Amino acid sequence: MTVVQTEVGEQTSERLTRSALIRLRFFRNRLAVAGVVILAMMFLLAFVGPFFSKHRWDELDFLALLQPPSQEHWFGTSQIGGDVFALTIRGLQKSLIIGLLVAVFSTGLAAIAGGFAGYLGGKVDRSVMWLIDALLVLPSFLIIAVMSPLYRGRTWLVFVVLLAAFGWMVTARIVRSATMSLRERDFVRAAQYMGVPVRKIVFRHLLPNVASILIIDATLNVGATILSETGLSYLGFGVQPPDVSLGSLIAEGTASALTYPWLFMFAGSALILTVLAVSFIGDGLRDAFDPGSNKSKKKSKAS
Amino acid sequence: MTDSLLHVHGLVKEFHLKPARGAGWKKRIVQAVSGVSFDVARGETLGLVGESGSGKTTVGRCVLRLLEPTAGQVSFDGVDLATLSFDELREVRRRMQIVFQDPYASLDPKMTVGASIAEPLVVQGIGGDHQEKVVSLLELVGLSADHARRFPHEFSGGQRQRIGVARALALDPALIVLDEPVSALDVSIQAGVVNLFDDLQQRLGMSYIFIAHDLSVVRHIADRVAVMYLGKIMEIGPAEQVYEHPTHPYTKALLSAVPLPNPRVERGRSRIMLEGDVPSPVNPPSGCRFRTRCWKATELCSMQEPELQMRADGQSSACHHPEG
Numbered sequence: 111m112t113v114v115q116t117e118v119g120e121q122t123s124e125r126l127t128r129s130a131l132i133r134l135r136f137f138r139n140r141l142a143v144a145g146v147v148i149l150a151m152m153f154l155l156a157f158v159g160p161f162f163s164k165h166r167w168d169e170l171d172f173l174a175l176l177q178p179p180s181q182e183h184w185f186g187t188s189q190i191g192g193d194v195f196a197l198t199i200r201g202l203q204k205s206l207i208i209g210l211l212v213a214v215f216s217t218g219l220a221a222i223a224g225g226f227a228g229y230l231g232g233k234v235d236r237s238v239m240w241l242i243d244a245l246l247v248l249p250s251f252l253i254i255a256v257m258s259p260l261y262r263g264r265t266w267l268v269f270v271v272l273l274a275a276f277g278w279m280v281t282a283r284i285v286r287s288a289t290m291s292l293r294e295r296d297f298v299r300a301a302q303y304m305g306v307p308v309r310k311i312v313f314r315h316l317l318p319n320v321a322s323i324l325i326i327d328a329t330l331n332v333g334a335t336i337l338s339e340t341g342l343s344y345l346g347f348g349v350q351p352p353d354v355s356l357g358s359l360i361a362e363g364t365a366s367a368l369t370y371p372w373l374f375m376f377a378g379s380a381l382i383l384t385v386l387a388v389s390f391i392g393d394g395l396r397d398a399f400d401p402g403s404n405k406s407k408k409k410s411k412a413s
Numbered sequence: 414m415t416d417s418l419l420h421v422h423g424l425v426k427e428f429h430l431k432p433a434r435g436a437g438w439k440k441r442i443v444q445a446v447s448g449v450s451f452d453v454a455r456g457e458t459l460g461l462v463g464e465s466g467s468g469k470t471t472v473g474r475c476v477l478r479l480l481e482p483t484a485g486q487v488s489f490d491g492v493d494l495a496t497l498s499f500d501e502l503r504e505v506r507r508r509m510q511i512v513f514q515d516p517y518a519s520l521d522p523k524m525t526v527g528a529s530i531a532e533p534l535v536v537q538g539i540g541g542d543h544q545e546k547v548v549s550l551l552e553l554v555g556l557s558a559d560h561a562r563r564f565p566h567e568f569s570g571g572q573r574q575r576i577g578v579a580r581a582l583a584l585d586p587a588l589i590v591l592d593e594p595v596s597a598l599d600v601s602i603q604a605g606v607v608n609l610f611d612d613l614q615q616r617l618g619m620s621y622i623f624i625a626h627d628l629s630v631v632r633h634i635a636d637r638v639a640v641m642y643l644g645k646i647m648e649i650g651p652a653e654q655v656y657e658h659p660t661h662p663y664t665k666a667l668l669s670a671v672p673l674p675n676p677r678v679e680r681g682r683s684r685i686m687l688e689g690d691v692p693s694p695v696n697p698p699s700g701c702r703f704r705t706r707c708w709k710a711t712e713l714c715s716m717q718e719p720e721l722q723m724r725a726d727g728q729s730s731a732c733h734h735p736e737g
Contacts (some may be wrong), residue, residue, distance in 0.1 A: 127565070296519035300580070303479055303511060304536045305503040319521035
């Protein structure tokens with residue numbers, strides 16, 4: 111047993127680069143791989159599916175109202191004759207795009223805010239921390255709901271910006287504390303001594319060294335965002351009709367969930383599978399980047 | 414001091430501490446360095462030795478302006494560093510470099526070795542072929558060209574320290590502050606790195622301030638030695654002379670703690686054991702700072718602080734009762 115272990119150890123230090131090692135650890139994790147497969151399938155379904163669908167999502171078939179799944183309508187039809195398969199795909203598309211965009215924006219914002227606050231300290235740090243605390247105590251769900259008339263009839267990108275604006279604080283705090291310990295390291299001091307500008311120290315020296323935190327958090331943020339987006343859409347504050355998201359589809363379907371289950375079943379399972387897949391990937395990434403971290407210490411990020 | 418490159422006079426560095434809990438609001442001040450003066454000539458190596466907490470690293474950082482001195486003067490090549498603006502300081506820093514103690518912390522783990530070495534060139538806006546320069550620097554410190562594409566974690570401590578040296582050499586400095594450059598390395602590696610410093614100095618002719626607590630390493634490399642205790646220089650002079658004929662009791666005690674390679678001599682000699690610990694720099698003893706642990710201390714020592722006095726050619730020490 112020990113012999114095998116040393117062999118692996120030597121191999122990793124000799125032949126594998128760090129990224130290869132992380133990849134190896136990640137793909138050894140079965141749940142994480144399952145997550146990747148499921149998520150890949152969801153993306154395929156959402157973006158390639160429309161080409162195979164027999165109907166468009168905004169096309170109504172008045173001869174088939176509330177039909178159960180059939181050859182013609184794979185997932186059945188809605189009260190007004192919409193094709194549930196096309197609608198679900200459209201909703202999945204919206205939810206996935208919103209989840210990804212918000213995760214990228216909010217993690218980017220968190221990296222910048224946390225990086226500068228942690229590195230500069232003093233006044234910058236205090237004001238960023240004050241802003242974070244202020245945003246954390248605000249009930250983001252309610253505020254976005256109240257502000258929803260703002261983007262009614264306009265692009266859903268406003269919705270993305272709002273979600274991102276309320277999603278960066280926790281990550282920013284983590285990045286800040288990581289930078290604070292990094293800035294005392296000699297390589298940062300060496301860079302300061304050489305006269306490297308602050309902006310470059312943060313972007314070239316500090317943020318690459320917290321990249322693992324950022325990648326993990328961005329992934330977990332995708333899941334959290336999809337959940338809060340569908341939550342808001344369910345209540346009618348998110349993606350606005352005529353456009354659909356998984357949340358609004360579920361909302362429409364729940365009223366008749368027992369009599370016409372196909373109306374909400376497919377959207378519901380797509381949501382559950384996606385979020386589950388994303389959090390498996392996030393956990394897998396964390397274990398791959400940081401094998402020593404305790405699984406039970408996982409921070410709950412769902413709002 | 415005819416050809417002095419660096420001139421330090423009356424250097425003081427104080428650190429403010431947060432008041433201890435329950436100690437009221439009285440500000441506590443640590444004088445890490447209190448009135449240190451020395452010169453470094455061109456092409457010379459000054460060894461700075463002392464126990465932990467004696468202020469040797471702080472002196473090094475103040476010289477480089479990594480820390481702002483509280484008082485005193487540091488002039489490099491005739492220019493007082495305190496009068497310089499940020500941009501002018503950057504110009505001067507081209508010619509003063511530092512090698513850090515911990516080779517595991519001094520290189521960015523996410524940057525290739527080549528990028529780390531080239532960084533000073535990029536920052537100083539030096540044009541030309543950086544790649545070529547990096548390769549020649551790597552070869553200068555005994556590594557090979559293909560190491561440039563690797564990451565720091567692929568190297569051993571000694572190799573990393575060589576990389577740190579290559580980075581310091583990138584701008585052809587006139588002075589390098591070596592902040593305990595070998596104390597984090599294995600003994601077997603230390604000799605190689607110390608010889609590298611020696612070799613580089615002979616080829617490139619720069620000056621070193623070599624900070625260390627290992628006396629034998631300092632003896633090997635330094636031309637002159639300054640012995641520090643609690644933020645003050647106790648004795649300074651040519652290395653051979655200080656090692657052979659120490660005039661300060663503290664120097665003598667330090668030297669007696671260095672093991673000798675010859676077991677017969679080692680067994681025969683008497684060792685001076687110092688009592689107690691280094692006093693807290695927050696509240697240093699009155700008069701001579703070493704008196705609480707000195708076996709020769711008299712009343713005079715607690716009343717009056719000894720000045721540095723010339724004992725022999727170029728060798729001075731601060732003691733009321735110098736060794737013969």
